[in-house]
Amino acid sequence: MSKNDNGHISEWLNEEFAYRETDLRMFMSNHYKLEMGFALLCVSGEALLTIGVLENRIIPDTELIVLPKSTISLVSASEDFRVRMFVFSSELMDNTSLRLGSSLFLFLRDTPFFQHTPNCTLLRNLNVLMDNAELVSGEKTNEMVELMRFNFLQNYFIYLYDKCQNHFSHLFKTYSxxxxxxxxxxxxxxxxxxxxxxxxxxxxxxxxxxxxxxxxxxxxxxxxxxxxxxxxxxxxxxxxxxxxxxxxxxxxxxxxxxxxxxxxxxxxxxxxxxxxxxxxxxxxxxx
Missing domain, CATH: 1.10.10.60 (Homeodomain-like)
Structure with a gap:
């Protein structure tokens, strides 16, 4: 982990799009109201993270999506806690999500995390998406970088939309x-x-x-x-x-x-x- 993974919150958490591998300790011991959103995948360790008033336990292979304007805090984390994550601005999310309507984002607001089965296809696909996020984040001078970010985030949300409909639909049925x-x-x-x-x-x-x-x-x-x-x-x-x-x-x-x-x-x-x-x-x- 590079030295700037943990401090300097404003430098990369306020970018239009960025990828990092980090331990989230920049959110420790305080509440942060974020203008941007992010998606993360836990790769090791475990942590307790609050979103709004609810506490979420994050363990390996947990996928978590936090929408813009959320308030979060890292309550605790093991020494080996580490995630892959990409952040995106509210404006970028709005631009890429217009074709999907509100149903996906209502679902993500109510069900922000999903626990993947180790070595399952969905987990492998998510790691590929994180690899792509890292690639897009590294393109700083490409004249088509804005289109690359737009296309990546739109594809990510379309992928989620499909999986929410076809793989996570049982969650709706089990809600009392x-x-x-x-x-x-x-x-x-x-x-x-x-x-x-x-x-x-x-x-x-x-x-x-x-x-x-x-x-x-x-x-x-x-x-x-x-x-x-x-x-x-x-x-x-x-x-x-x-x-x-x-x-x-x-x-x-x-x-x-x-x-x-x-x-x-x-x-x-x-x-x-x-x-x-x-x-x-x-x-x-x-x-």
Missing amino acids: HKRSLFFQFLSILDEHYEKERNVAFYADQLAITPRYLRKITAENANFKSPKEMIDKRLIIEIETLLYKTDYSLQEIAEQLNFPDQSYLSRYFKSHKGCSPLHYRKAIKFLN
Whole structure:
């Protein structure tokens, strides 16, 4: 692994398209809201990675697709944890995915990872795709590089679309009604958490009662209630803004629909045990 695989996040995670082999430790111990998306394949070791409020266990032969605008954090990783991955900009994804419609990306948002069987055809094909991503990423001076990136990403999504329909369709069949509602709740939460913190709002969007939403949450995630999930998503966003921006507490309060910065501070301290300013100083000192 080269020295620049782990720091310098802004250098390659903000490129239109890039390939790396890395251990993801640039995402350790903090939450990062990414403008780009990425696809990865775990080649060794294991890790716990959160996407939004959900924790995913990554082991060898896990394929993970993270769409743009996601918030992620590496919770833990073994010393030998390593992945192959390529990143792509939101604009590049939008341009290449127009012909596929929304169904694939709704599926990927709800089911971002798949565990491949060792030495299976799908895994071999995925490694070939990663080889191609490395090739395209290395083409910096080719006058057709933008077309190469477009064609690669479009082919990757078309390949996924076919496999989601023909190989992963059983996942849809095994989803219970409660599981389906749970994923819908996650999608609605990701869209509205900045403005809506009332459980009744999300239950109403799903056409169910708050009590039933609580039951769904308890059965499908390690959270006691939907309110706990709403608070967790909001705290993640506050932490991200404290670390990644220089926004004042008042600006953060306004963005996240708090009455004022004092209310924001009390809310944050009740969940994290320290004030927002103390958290900002501590996390920037550690990094």
